[in-house]
Amino acid sequence: MRRLRRTPVWLPPALLALLLGFWHLGRPVLWRDELASWSAASRSVTHLWGLLGNVDAVSGTYYLFLHAWTALFGDSAVSLRTPSVLATALAAGLTAALGKRLFTARVGLWAGLLFTLVPAVLRYAQEARSYGMVTAAALLATWQLVRVLDCKPEWSPRRMRLEWLGYAGAMVLTGLLHLVALGVLTSHLWLVWTRRRRALRGFVPAAVLALLLLSPLLVAGQDESGRQINWIQRPDLAAFSGMLHDLTFSWPVSIALSLLALVGCTRREGLRYLPVPVLPVVAIWIASQGSNSYWVERYLLFTVPLWTILAAAGAERLPWSRWTAPAAVVLVAALAAPGLSAQSQTWSHTGTDWRGAAHVIGAQYHPGDAVVPQRGGAAVYMLDLGLDYYLPAGVHPTDLFVARSAVARNDLMVTECPHPAACLNGAPRVWVVTFGHATDPLSGLPKAQQSALRAHYVVDRVAYVKGLTLGLLTAR
Known part of the structure; x- marks a missing residue:
């Protein structure tokens, strides 16, 4: 029992994510976005660079990585999707670590497990696209930010500058993998404002530096947006309810997580963190009222861990939480089981054989x-x-x-x-x-x-x- 208690809080969620992710990984037939990833990654670097000058520049970092990956491990469906599985396992571990830092170790454990059990998370863990990596990068940036906000008194000014540079680097990585995920900056601003307001003098320069470094990609993405995302419809207010389902691919799971999150908000600390998963969704909804819409569930996948952390905090607020909290996680697992099974079927990605x-x-x-x-x-x-x-x-x-x-x-x-x-x-x-x-x-x-x-x-x-x-x- 003592050894079990010494187990790092991130390890069980990461192992569960690996187990689920590799289960029948090659079974689903590739769909068109995955085929685009394969087409881009299978080109020479010269031809890939030429492609990015015309289309999909915002996916260039992922394509370059996948080009190197397939050169080493081949381009089978399992190989193409393995980086997403590994990134999702990293995201599960980071969810647990962030939950521990914001609340307690038990909250972190439940948060990581709940994240892994979300059917939509498994769907994109088994897809040859960047969304698993984006989620991990956004979580890494969030974890680094909270770490800086909880800095120790003995940290020197030089150490603080390096820590803020680390945060800026994580945000650059997030933007390189998917620009829409920069919406997480709204959550970060809220965390700074509510946890340690004087840290704004470090946060603002770090965020501005990240945006400046990403500005060429932001310009390229805007130039190509007419072709890339012109199919996405502008959302109305009713779209929020649809997104509540789409972020999990399961109404029972969405309702269960929402109810647990509401229980978490009965505690002052939980209520303070309620805007953290909400703000990016609202920000992207507002941005989608302009010339381009970004209202697609996979673009918002990076917010799911933030919801599961709140839900885990709610599970720990239940009466007799020593028993009811793990029971709540088991209940969510039971509700998620049909959705998890459906994600690894032959036609889960496409209806075209x-x-x-x-x-x-x-x-x-x-x-x-x-x-x-x-x-x-x-x-x-x-x-x-x-x-x-x-x-x-x-x-x-x-x-x-x-x-x-x-x-x-x-x-x-x-x-x-x-x-x-x-x-x-x-x-x-x-x-x-x-x-x-x-x-x-x-x-x-x-x-x-x-x-x-x-x-x-x-x-x-x-x-x-x-x-x-x-x-x-x-x-x-």
């Missing part, structure tokens, strides 16, 4: 075959990248209507032939892959491509996989 389509093509492939994946208005759904990723080694059908590759044009999307009939290369067979299930496999293609193919090919057979129609055309 690129893997099955690639298997059909690979099993019947003949050298010289060509392929026509549906693009046009559906190009953003990355059908071509899905096929490229999952096609077996040695199966390389020519992408028939590509005039200029995505790599050549420093983009994630190709340029297609303006006159498809002029781009036919005499391939004896052509695989046409379109979204949905259709009797006519060519019906999803642009009219010019349909006409060019119908003039020289006939449909030999049609196959269906989840979300896709495959047609094999043979020359007339």
Whole structure:
């Protein structure tokens, strides 16, 4: 029992996060954002730099990291997602450490475990995107800030400057991984104001320094925002209730955490910290009323640990908390179990079976075959990248209507032939892959491509996989 008490408070949440994160890590089929990560990371540094000059500059730090990672460990789904699992485990440990520093060791332990049990956390722990890393970086910055606010009297002015530089560095890392996470600065300002107001003279220069260092990326992100995030709708006041669910992917878990957080607010200390998870959400809602909206649950994932810390404080406020607090965590685990199980299913990331389509093509492939994946208005759904990723080694059908590759044009999307009939290369067979299930496999293609193919090919057979129609055309 004594050894158990000596266990670092961060260790059980981190181990649980690793266990859940690696469970069936390779099972879910990659979705389009993960395919974009793979496409970017698989390029040379020169080509990757060219891509960032046109699109996705805000993801550049993550792409550069993933480029180095895949060079060492390969680009399987497990390898692509492993950094997110490790980052989420780090975030779970940091949640526990922050909860301990703000409240008690028991609060820290419950907070870390509750964070790990949130279905949305597992979802993004098993995704080849930066959100797990962003959460860990924002937590590291918050932990460092609280550490500075709790500084010891014997710390010298030089030591204090170094500590503030450490905080600024953590904020720069947070912004490099995702600019929206800079919303955590609102929480930090509240912590400084309520815990140690005179620390403003250190906090303000550190925050300004971080923003100045990030200013080139802020400018680039603004320039590219019209293409990157123009699909995000501007939220109204009713969007707050929707976000309450979306931050966890489970109404029962959201309600349980909210009730526990309210119990925590019956204590003066808990009430003082209530704005900490709220302020970033409100700030991003306000920012989303401008020309660009940022109201997407994965962009706000970094706030989830702050909610679980408040919920853990509430669990410790329950009567007979020695028993009821762990019972509350077990209850949340039971409520979260269906959601956690759902996140590791084959179709938890996408409803499009690129893997099955690639298997059909690979099993019947003949050298010289060509392929026509549906693009046009559906190009953003990355059908071509899905096929490229999952096609077996040695199966390389020519992408028939590509005039200029995505790599050549420093983009994630190709340029297609303006006159498809002029781009036919005499391939004896052509695989046409379109979204949905259709009797006519060519019906999803642009009219010019349909006409060019119908003039020289006939449909030999049609196959269906989840979300896709495959047609094999043979020359007339």
